[in-house]
Amino acid sequence: METEELKTEETAPAETMEDYAQELEASFKKIYEGDILTGTVIGVSETEITLDFGYYTDGIIRLEDASDDPAFSLKENIQVGQSLSATVIRRDDGAGHILLSMKEAAAVLAWDRLKELLESQENVTVKITGVTRGGAVAYLEGRIYSRIKAGPGLCRRG
Numbered sequence: 001m002e003t004e005e006l007k008t009e010e011t012a013p014a015e016t017m018e019d020y021a022q023e024l025e026a027s028f029k030k031i032y033e034g035d036i037l038t039g040t041v042i043g044v045s046e047t048e049i050t051l052d053f054g055y056y057t058d059g060i061i062r063l064e065d066a067s068d069d070p071a072f073s074l075k076e077n078i079q080v081g082q083s084l085s086a087t088v089i090r091r092d093d094g095a096g097h098i099l100l101s102m103k104e105a106a107a108v109l110a111w112d113r114l115k116e117l118l119e120s121q122e123n124v125t126v127k128i129t130g131v132t133r134g135g136a137v138a139y140l141e142g143r144i145y146s147r148i149k150a151g152p153g154l155c156r157r158g
Contacts, residue, residue, distance in 0.1 A: 038085045039086075
């Protein structure tokens, strides 16, 4: 058994500084309030999401900074391993974490996403939460949109 363990250790490739160059470079990156960062979810609770984006500390997204949708649930809508984008709202939350907002990032990125959907003419499913004289109030990817006009045959209940 000891010889098998030795063989495994001997055949494993030696780690070099090049293996860590990208992580090292990311750890030196300056982060400013207003920056949009993309990271991987490493923890989800009822009140916050923890993100890893290869920096010296983790990012925290509080429930109130996650979505405009009042029915949004961190535990139901966010999974560990998922990739998320969020805006830096404070570089230090007092506990050494970077405080982030998915809502602020969505506000910035939403129009680009809507343009892409319009150009591709892709059908999307939205959550309609109300009706106004000008159209409907809907949520798409956690962001609220109002006055979405829909003609006959454009809306389906499902």
